[in-house]
Amino acid sequence: MIFRTLVALALAAFAAGACAPANAALPTQIGIRIHYSHFDATKIEVPMGVPVTFTLVNDDPIDHEWLIGDEAFHARHRNGTEAVHGDRPNEVSLPPFTTKTTTLTFDKPGVLTFICHFPQHEAYGMVGVVIVRP
Amino acid sequence: MRRFLAGLAAVAAAVITTTQPAAACAGLIGPNGAVNLLRTSTFAGYHNGVEHYVTAFQFAGGSGQFGSLIPLPGIPDKVEKGGAWTLQRLIRETNPIPKAVPLAFGAADSVRSTAQVILEVRIDALDITVLKGGGAEVGQWATDHGFRLPPAAPEVLDFYAARSPIFLAAIFDADAAKARGQRIGDGTPVHVTIPTANPWVPLRILGLGKSGDDRVDADVYLLTDQRPALLPYPFANGMRLDHSAPATVSLLDDLRSDKGMDWIPQSGWLTKVAIDASAGQLTYDLAVDAKGTSPSRVAAGLEAPASPTSTPATPNADTVALIGIALAALGAVVLLRRSQTVSA
Numbered sequence: 001m002i003f004r005t006l007v008a009l010a011l012a013a014f015a016a017g018a019c020a021p022a023n024a025a026l027p028t029q030i031g032i033r034i035h036y037s038h039f040d041a042t043k044i045e046v047p048m049g050v051p052v053t054f055t056l057v058n059d060d061p062i063d064h065e066w067l068i069g070d071e072a073f074h075a076r077h078r079n080g081t082e083a084v085h086g087d088r089p090n091e092v093s094l095p096p097f098t099t100k101t102t103t104l105t106f107d108k109p110g111v112l113t114f115i116c117h118f119p120q121h122e123a124y125g126m127v128g129v130v131i132v133r134p
Numbered sequence: 135m136r137r138f139l140a141g142l143a144a145v146a147a148a149v150i151t152t153t154q155p156a157a158a159c160a161g162l163i164g165p166n167g168a169v170n171l172l173r174t175s176t177f178a179g180y181h182n183g184v185e186h187y188v189t190a191f192q193f194a195g196g197s198g199q200f201g202s203l204i205p206l207p208g209i210p211d212k213v214e215k216g217g218a219w220t221l222q223r224l225i226r227e228t229n230p231i232p233k234a235v236p237l238a239f240g241a242a243d244s245v246r247s248t249a250q251v252i253l254e255v256r257i258d259a260l261d262i263t264v265l266k267g268g269g270a271e272v273g274q275w276a277t278d279h280g281f282r283l284p285p286a287a288p289e290v291l292d293f294y295a296a297r298s299p300i301f302l303a304a305i306f307d308a309d310a311a312k313a314r315g316q317r318i319g320d321g322t323p324v325h326v327t328i329p330t331a332n333p334w335v336p337l338r339i340l341g342l343g344k345s346g347d348d349r350v351d352a353d354v355y356l357l358t359d360q361r362p363a364l365l366p367y368p369f370a371n372g373m374r375l376d377h378s379a380p381a382t383v384s385l386l387d388d389l390r391s392d393k394g395m396d397w398i399p400q401s402g403w404l405t406k407v408a409i410d411a412s413a414g415q416l417t418y419d420l421a422v423d424a425k426g427t428s429p430s431r432v433a434a435g436l437e438a439p440a441s442p443t444s445t446p447a448t449p450n451a452d453t454v455a456l457i458g459i460a461l462a463a464l465g466a467v468v469l470l471r472r473s474q475t476v477s478a
Contacts, residue, residue: 036292037285060288061273096277097270116285123345124285 035059042128053103058094066092068114077117106132179357180333188216190321201305205294208330216323217392228377249275258322259311263303269295284343335420341413356405358424365421365429372411
């Protein structure tokens, strides 16, 4: 009897482990620093389905922005006309020497790109990716 | 009293350019931002420990406000309107094809300044401000005053501020130029007088705002009391020595007769360096030793300036590790000697 209980507990524990999200160890607090017009983190893995807070630090004396989305999103912004962002959590304007936080919940796995779309900044290397893990 | 051998002259012509249209989000240049402001030839004359730097901003049409930043080797005594024919006469002397570097920034209302304002002067449609501050401070000032600095600007401004924290910002009001009756092609010469140790011409900043393959064309004229020594020597990497000879009497007479140019000596050496480089090549500046001996590697951008924090009061981990290794080695030597002594 005891043996059967132990086996059942072991199986239950195994099943629970199998069902636990593989992304449980991924961070939900992310810091990204901008210095000399580069992001200091350009490949970030985050969990799907939970809020992830990004703290964005602009150390430069010039304006930057942090826009995250898919290719269609970036295609729009490359030719966009919005001078300032801020109403949407995936679009953050960063004046010189400012820090801002934004929280996003990613509802599907995949790869998203974050870019500064100020003129010449993307070509200069202000690009990074967020990999959303299920 | 004018700084005598203390500062020595150096001048740096630097234009920060942003030629892309403001199509993407948050661009500060206005919708009709097709203004062109051309930078033409520059002249750096050096005599009696003072550099005279003359450049011209040429109106090429458009509207709005645009500007440029020029790193300086020291605090200028004077910024004034340049003479009417100095640059043209130099061009005629060496007979080059005039070249120009386009530049354009948006300018907006001032919000706040972080750099120290040393001097402000209005010359025709140009508002000129001499600033003292680190790269971040000057960059902040420029951003606050509507300069749309290109992405390389933070690093480049730090590069120059580490050598000299003095910058000249020029904001060109194209609307004011039109109101003054300036026509396309009209230039506004600016004459900056700087006591300094040696002439210096910043070149790296000419590539700012350009992609690595974009071309940079500029002509730099130097007038020194004797044949100068240059670093890098202009024979490669986009630099070319187009002229190096004693200045002719007729040239010196003509220059001396221009406004503000009575400092021109009776004799001198004329050097013309042509810049025909890709922006990616311009990782250096032109250091000059007016006495013809040894130009500064720091001024040329080939070495970093000595840092006041290079000998920290508190040793860092690497220093501790090195000291530890050295002490261990010393201890090993001592033990070895002792053991040798004992065994002997």
